Amino acid sequence: MIKLIIVIPAYNEERSIAKVLQSVPKQIDGVSQIETIVIDDNSSDKTFRIAKDAGAHVVSHRMNLGAGGATLTGIILAQRLEADAVVTIDADGQHNPLEIKRLVQNHLKTNADLVIGSRFLSGTIKKMPTIKKIGNRGLSYITYLLSGKMVSDTQSGFRLFGSEMIKLLATVDLVGYEFCSETIMIANKNHMKIYEVPISTIYDKNRTGGQNPLNGINILMKLIYRKLVG
Amino acid sequence: MFLTIAKIFVVVLAILAVSKSYISYREKKESLAMVIFWTFSWVVINVVAFSPAAVGFLLNDLGGRAGIGTILGLGMVFIYFIVYRVYVKADRIEKQLNKVIRYSAINTHRRKSRSR
Numbered sequence: 001m002i003k004l005i006i007v008i009p010a011y012n013e014e015r016s017i018a019k020v021l022q023s024v025p026k027q028i029d030g031v032s033q034i035e036t037i038v039i040d041d042n043s044s045d046k047t048f049r050i051a052k053d054a055g056a057h058v059v060s061h062r063m064n065l066g067a068g069g070a071t072l073t074g075i076i077l078a079q080r081l082e083a084d085a086v087v088t089i090d091a092d093g094q095h096n097p098l099e100i101k102r103l104v105q106n107h108l109k110t111n112a113d114l115v116i117g118s119r120f121l122s123g124t125i126k127k128m129p130t131i132k133k134i135g136n137r138g139l140s141y142i143t144y145l146l147s148g149k150m151v152s153d154t155q156s157g158f159r160l161f162g163s164e165m166i167k168l169l170a171t172v173d174l175v176g177y178e179f180c181s182e183t184i185m186i187a188n189k190n191h192m193k194i195y196e197v198p199i200s201t202i203y204d205k206n207r208t209g210g211q212n213p214l215n216g217i218n219i220l221m222k223l224i225y226r227k228l229v230g
Numbered sequence: 231m232f233l234t235i236a237k238i239f240v241v242v243l244a245i246l247a248v249s250k251s252y253i254s255y256r257e258k259k260e261s262l263a264m265v266i267f268w269t270f271s272w273v274v275i276n277v278v279a280f281s282p283a284a285v286g287f288l289l290n291d292l293g294g295r296a297g298i299g300t301i302l303g304l305g306m307v308f309i310y311f312i313v314y315r316v317y318v319k320a321d322r323i324e325k326q327l328n329k330v331i332r333y334s335a336i337n338t339h340r341r342k343s344r345s346r
Binding site for chain 2: 039057058059060061062063065069072073076077080173175222225
């Protein structure tokens with residue numbers, strides 16, 4: 001039996017955070033304890049208060065560090081709370097929290113250190129806007145070139161990190177949007193087992209969040225720089 | 231035609247850079263000295279863009295034999311080096327800032343959890 005911590009990075013998500021928190025499974029086979037951490041990434045709305053009232057651990061950044069930076073804060077806190085596994089999930093409601101079970105079951109079954117929920121392995125990918133699809137595919141190929149590991153959806157924020165990955169990530173300095181690709185590079189470099197499972201995605205046309213397609217250039221520059229500098 | 235486009239491009243870039251610097255000054259994010267420095271730099275860049283012969287005069291005055299191509303090449307290498315240094319420093323500062331924000335948030339959370 002393992003202790004599972006759900007990490008939810010959130011920036012101005014007052015509309016969706018309560019629903020996401022309510023939908024997190026309360027029981028999963030093979031899991032003895034489930035806790036939730038919300039990283040409020042310097043929101044200007046009521047995200048902090050709503051998450052707090054929903055009973056989650058809430059950590060608040062004094063400055064916006066971006067999704068990657070907020071996720072890493074959650075993973076480090078989860079390590080301090082003695083988590084055996086961490087699942088990260090977006091706060092905007094694009095992921096189905098009920099699918100956390102699928103990630104956990106695959107982790108327990110395959111013993112994978114990093115389980116990635118892939119939007120490209122499920123039918124819902126058809127609904128992804130074309131520009132995002134191209135950007136995601138491009139970054140997946142770049143990650144493959146830099147890491148040697150082919151993953152269908154390197155930019156997915158719906159993931160499970162096993163205990164070895166948690167320990168590893170707590171010791172590295174990762175920032176910004178390159179977090180998603182870089183964790184794959186780190187995992188592969190350290191001979192960690194990576195496994196992908198299909199996940200469904202809900203695309204809300206009214207939602208204005210998500211990555212700016214131009215961030216792909218920033219990610220590319222950072223990844224090359226980190227590859228060269230180490 | 232190409233030269234005209236290049237000159238327009240330099241002017242637009244200069245206007246963007248100087249106005250951005252001035253706005254930062256108005257918002258008290260930048261000092262007056264920096265605004266003057268950037269304005270002067272962009273004026274020089276525009277002078278060179280519109281009358282490259284000015285560089286030739288300068289070379290003759292200095293008694294150098296290097297051609298304008300050599301000077302431009304060296305300039306490109308220098309600019310690339312500056313961009314690299316700025317990138318390295320920005321990356322380092324970003325990492326340090328992330329660390330400070332992260333551990334401050336975690337420690338605040340732990341303190342509050344203990345006091346409950």
